[in-house]
Amino acid sequence: MxxxxxxxxxxxxxxxxxxxxxxxxxxxxxxxxxxxxxxxxxxxxxxxxxxxxxxxxxxxxxxxxxxxxxxxxxxxxxxxxxxxxxxxxxxxxxxxxxxxxxxxxxxxxxxxxxxxxxxxxxxxxxxxxxxxxxxxxxxxxxxxxxxxxxxxxxxxxxxxxxxxxxxxxxxxxxRMHGFYVKKGNPKGITGWKDLKRDDIIMVNREKGSGTRVLLDEKLRLSGIRCENIQGYTNEHKSHVAVAMAVSQGLADVALGSEAGHRKVGGVEFLPMQPExxxxxxxxxxxxxxxxxxxxxxxxxxxxxxxxxxxxxxxxxxxxxxxx
Incomplete structure (x- = not known):
């Protein structure tokens, strides 16, 4: 044994x-x-x-x-x-x-x-x-x-x-929270309202995480319905996991901490809010x-x-x- x-x-x-x-x-x-x-x-x-x-x-x-x-x-x-x-x-x-x-x-x-x-x-x-x-x-x-x-x-x-x-x-x-995007930000993402664009697919964090709560609060205050966001229900349980999804082309954007993307190649960080x-x-x-x-x-x-x-x-x- x-x-x-x-x-x-x-x-x-x-x-x-x-x-x-x-x-x-x-x-x-x-x-x-x-x-x-x-x-x-x-x-x-x-x-x-x-x-x-x-x-x-x-x-x-x-x-x-x-x-x-x-x-x-x-x-x-x-x-x-x-x-x-x-x-x-x-x-x-x-x-x-x-x-x-x-x-x-x-x-x-x-x-x-x-x-x-x-x-x-x-x-x-x-x-x-x-x-x-x-x-x-x-x-x-x-x-x-x-x-x-x-x-x-x-x-x-x-x-x-x-x-x-x-x-x-x-x-x-x-620490700073923000968007993970492909190197060079090819989709030109700049803010929360870009998430509802038809050409944007996101990858999300799990319910109960601080990152998910931040996103949901921002969507609520911006009047954006989560049903209108492609990839909203696609959940992963770490910053590294969502950064990898963006790096591999499985999504255009994810939300995470500044430090969370540093070990994943091909990903750029767009600061959105200190937390x-x-x-x-x-x-x-x-x-x-x-x-x-x-x-x-x-x-x-x-x-x-x-x-x-x-x-x-x-x-x-x-x-x-x-x-």
Missing amino acids: EDILLSAQEVADMLKIARNTVYELIKRGELPSSKVGKQMRVHKQEVENYLSRTKNVSPSVAAIASATQDYPKTQPNIIPYPQPFIETTRGHEFIICGQDTSLDILISHLSINDDMLQIYRSYLGSYNGIYALYQGRVNVATSHLWDGDQNEYNVSYVKKMMPGIPTLIMRIGE CYDLIIHKADADKQPYRRILDIIGSSSFKRDLETLGGYNTSETGRIIW
Whole structure:
């Protein structure tokens, strides 16, 4: 059994990719896996099947590998949870919810000082992440949900989605969101109203993600019906995935973060709106460990420096408690 059930590291060695890339492939459903105890295991035959499927076309591995190989440099014990809700209680497992690369940096910093802590990673989008925090399914949520009526990020959503629960929201950083288009922008896309053009096909993010909420709010305020947008129902679950769709000519435009397209060739970024990415915890947890450590890390100069090195982040308000 040990010969046929492989750990994430053994799979990474076979495919010659980073261990985080293996978790990305599992999360996307490209590499079936099983949970044995607290560890993810992949049947050796599934790895061989994956190699056979991608023998002639392997853009996803290359793109995901290049997008995830930089952080974290010291790999913590991270296990992704792709299912909509995490069936676990908040005990010895510590679950951080979110999809952004800044969380890889945060977990790396956290693991350096506490390698006994079992850190788990949920890849739920912003909306579902806050809901999971409300239900006690995760310890930490992150969000970049834009309220078009208030023209603010996250606070109004947390107030409504966590009624009666004192909450602390800390700014991780600001980043730019915009359109991914083919190099040279051959369709001449400049704004939100271009999405309803007959000659434009888009690729979308999944419901509940901050990117999807931003798009839907912009469409609502612009009076554009989603039914009139070609490709609106074509969903992918990461910035890299939608950028790849544009690069491969499967779509003319997608919405994502500035950093999300940098590892995908042939794609150009058109900035549309700065956004705020925030961390959310129960206020009652703020003085407990490891929550206190997390807040201290985000406010540290070393964390800000790593974010700036990663690129695409404004750290002027990083570490500030905004609510």
